[in-house]
Structures are given as C-alpha cells and as structure tokens.
Amino acid sequence: xxxxxxxxxxxxxxxxxxxxxxxxxxxxxxxxxxxGEKGAKIVVFPEAFIPAYPRGLSFGTIIGSRTEDGRKDWxxxxxxxxxxxxxxxxxxxxxxxxxxxxxxxxxxxxxSEFSGGTLYCSVIFIGPDGSLLGKxxxxxxxxxxxxxxxxxxxxxxxxxxxxxxxxGALICWENYMPLARAAMYAQGVQLYIAPTADGxxxxxxxxxxxxxxxxxxxxxxxxxxxxxxxxxxxxxYNDLVSSPDVMSNGGSAIxxxxxxxxxxxxxxxxxxxxxxxxxxxxxxxxxxxxxxGHYSRPDVFKLLVNKKKQESTIWMK
Numbered sequence: 001x002x003x004x005x006x007x008x009x010x011x012x013x014x015x016x017x018x019x020x021x022x023x024x025x026x027x028x029x030x031x032x033x034x035x036g037e038k039g040a041k042i043v044v045f046p047e048a049f050i051p052a053y054p055r056g057l058s059f060g061t062i063i064g065s066r067t068e069d070g071r072k073d074w075x076x077x078x079x080x081x082x083x084x085x086x087x088x089x090x091x092x093x094x095x096x097x098x099x100x101x102x103x104x105x106x107x108x109x110x111x112s113e114f115s116g117g118t119l120y121c122s123v124i125f126i127g128p129d130g131s132l133l134g135k136x137x138x139x140x141x142x143x144x145x146x147x148x149x150x151x152x153x154x155x156x157x158x159x160x161x162x163x164x165x166x167x168g169a170l171i172c173w174e175n176y177m178p179l180a181r182a183a184m185y186a187q188g189v190q191l192y193i194a195p196t197a198d199g200x201x202x203x204x205x206x207x208x209x210x211x212x213x214x215x216x217x218x219x220x221x222x223x224x225x226x227x228x229x230x231x232x233x234x235x236x237y238n239d240l241v242s243s244p245d246v247m248s249n250g251g252s253a254i255x256x257x258x259x260x261x262x263x264x265x266x267x268x269x270x271x272x273x274x275x276x277x278x279x280x281x282x283x284x285x286x287x288x289x290x291x292x293g294h295y296s297r298p299d300v301f302k303l304l305v306n307k308k309k310q311e312s313t314i315w316m317k
Contacts, residue, residue, distance in 0.1 A: 007164035009191075010040035010101075011273040013252040013266055015225045018052040019234070021080035025050060025088055028105065029095040031272065036099025038274050041128075041164060043099075046221040046252075047106040047171050047195040048121055050088065051080035053223060054148065055197065056243045060236055061147050069235035076234075077148065081119050083112040089124060089132050097130030102162060104169060106195045106221075109137065111150070118150040123169045123195060125160055134158045138171045139180060155309035157183055165190035165217075165279055172196040175206055183305050185214045185292050190282055194220040199249045204265055212259040215285045217277050224250040224270050257285035 012031050017023035028049060035043040047053055054077060060070015082088040084107070096103045102125070109122040121141060125133040137152025157180075159168035168189040174180050175194055184192060192214055194207055199222055211218040225248040227240055246268070253265040254275045263275040289295050 005164055006276055006278055007041050007191075008039045008274060008276050009042045009044065009219060009254065010035035010038060011044045011219050011221045011252050011254060011263070011275075012046065012049075013222060013224055013250045013273060014046070014049075014270040015223045015229055015248075016049050016052045018225075018230050019076055019080055020231075021051045021082060021088065024052070024080075025091055028092060032092070032095040032099050032101065032103060035272055035274070036101050038272065040101055040274060042102045042104070042162075042167070042191065042219075043096075044193055044219045044221045045103070045105045045195065046223045047123075047197050048108055049105060049223070050082060050107045051077070052108075053197045053225075053248075055225065055247050056227075056230075056240050057234070057236060058144075058239050059147055061144075067236075072235040074148065077108070078110065078117070078119060081108040081110040084109045084122065084124055084135050085132050086112070089126070092124075093126050093130035093132060096126045096128060100128050102126065102128055102167070104167070104193050104195070106171070108149075109135070119148060120152060121145070121149045121171060122152070122156075123171060123193065125158070125167070125169075133160050136169050136171070139174055139177065142173045153308075153310040154306045157187075157305065157307070159184065159187035159189050162191075164277075165282070167191040167193065169193035169195065172198055175210060179303060181210065181214065182291075182303050185216075186303060186305075188292075189214065190216050190279070191277075192216045192218045194218055196220055196222050197248065198222070199251045201251075203251060204253065207253065207255050208259045208261075211255040211257055212289075213291055215257045215282055215290060217257060217262070217282070218255040220254070221252045222250050223248050224268065257282050 060067030
C-alpha cells in the first residue's frame with residue numbers, strides 16, 4: 001500500500017520504572033497522552049520498556065551455576081513481565097484509544113501458552129481503536145540476554161497496514177540479521193521500527209543503512225537510564241558497583257528513506273521526539289533503488305521464511 005499522506009510520529013526516549021510493571025505502564029500511559037497532545041499518530045517506545053532492560057545485571061549467573069540471589073532477581077523480573085494479551089495490553093489499549101494513536105511498545109512478555117516460565121523480549125502493536133494488532137518476539141537475544149529471554153519464531157514477523165503506511169519492527173541486534181531485514185522489506189515495510197538498547201554511535205550507522213537499504217523511514221527508540229534509577233533492594237545490586245552513572249545515553253532518532261536524519265539523535269536526557277514524515281519520499285527514493293523490486297534478482301536469490309508457529313515440545317500436535 002502506498003500513501004502520500006503525511007504523518008506525525010513520536011519516538012519516546014525515556015527510562016522504565018525499573019522492575020516495576022505497574023509504574024512503567026503508568027509512565028507509558030502518561031507519555032502516550034503527551035505524544036497525542038503533540039499531534040502524533042504513531043508513538044514508539046524503546047526495547048523492553050515494560051518492565052526494564054536489565055542492563056548491568058548478572059542474575060547470579062556464571063557458566064555452570066546460578067545463585068540464590070540471582071533467582072530472586074529473576075523472579076522479580078518474571079513477576080513484573082506481562083502476558084500478551086492481558087490486563088497490561090488492555091491498559092495500553094485504553095491509552096492509545098483515548099489519544100487516537102498507534103502504539104508500538106517494547107515489553108517483556110511472559111509465556112501464557114505453555115509453562116508460563118519463559119520470557120520473551122517482544123514488541124506489541126496497538127491500534128488507535130485500542131485493539132491489540134499483534135506482536136513480534138525477538139528472534140535471537142544477544143549474548144547474556146539469552147540467560148533471561150527465550151527465542152521467537154517466524155510466526156511473529158508481522159507488517160501491518162495503517163492509513164500512513166505499512167509498519168513493522170525488528171528489535172536491537174536483530175537488525176544485524178540480513179535475512180530478517182530482507183523479510184521485512186519483502187512485506188513492503190515503510191515505517192520500520194527499531195527499538196533498541198544500543199546507545200553507541202555505531203548504532204546510528206545501522207539505522208541509516210537500514211533506511212537506505214529498505215527505502216523506508218526508520219524510527220529508533222532507546223532508553224535514557226542512570227544507575228540511580230535502579231531499585232536499591234535488588235538482590236544482586238552489587239553487580240552495578242562498577243557500572244557508569246549513565247547506563248544508557250539514548251541516541252533515539254528518525255531517519256528518512258535516503259538515509260538522512262528527519263530527527264537527529266538525542267543524547268543525555270529523556271525526550272519525546274516528534275517529527276512529520278512526508279510519505280511520498282519513499283516513492284522518490286525508490287526511483288533508483290528498490291531492494292525487493294527493480295533492484296532485486298529473484299532469478300538468482302530466494303528468501304524462504306518459515307512462518308509456522310513452533311510448538312513447545314516435539315510430541316505436541
């Protein structure tokens with residue numbers, strides 16, 4: 001679907017209320033309202049906003065063992081995660097409906113289909129009518145994230161039609177998976193959401209490359225987090241002793257389909273970044289490059305995506 005309709009978007013750079021689901025939802029609801037009041041029609045939150053990206057925490061793990069204190073922190077993290085759908089998605093849906101906006105929210109999702117014990121780093125999509133449109137689960141948690149998050153599958157790689165263009169998301173370092181990006185491009189994504197926990201300058205090269213490669217707008221949202229935001233009663237709080245005072249410096253930004261900033265990265269503070277996107281620039285940009293159109297070679301390359309939902313155990317049918 002092509003649209004020439006402009007759209008105002010808001011990228012939220014803000015910290016979770018760490019390890020506190022209810023307070024993080026309350027903060028999200030307030031930010032959704034503020035973004036709506038600024039005229040935004042699409043509101044994007046960072047990776048793992050509810051209830052936290054647990055940067056700096058070990059959960060008491062070393063290869064071959066886990067500590068009792070680590071299990072306590074894990075349980076706290078699990079307890080503050082959310083099932084999808086559930087009460088939390090309903091609260092966010094109410095906020096989206098009242099503001100009249102699409103919401104793309106990073107959450108830690110608790111498995112509600114099988115054991116209930118596994119957590120996923122997910123993105124949920126909520127429509128302006130308050131409905132839960134769907135979700136994406138991170139395909140491959142990075143490094144030590146694998147201690148606390150399971151892996152998603154190809155059944156949650158959606159791209160949704162909106163009046164403003166097709167919208168989809170990959171989370172943080174999933175965006176370094178070439179075939180995952182190709183799967184998004186093949187679905188015609190135009191508003192490419194890239195929530196992240198990567199606050200390095202090099203991340204800016206990533207999102208600018210994706211915008212040019214996919215000929216899409218890229219909306220990247222990160223948290224701004226300081227060490228004093230962490231609850232002092234974490235069982236493994238001493239993990240943070242050597243951590244810097246600024247745990248995540250932000251860098252949220254919006255990039256246009258020729259790789260230029262629509263909104264330059266914001267560092268060192270919380271902010272609602274608002275920008276007006278001229279959607280006709282996508283067609284302008286595809287004049288000389290279209291990765292899944294005239295610049296593709298389907299006679300040479302094929303992409304196969306297994307969209308089947310993977311079962312919990314091999315014996316289930």
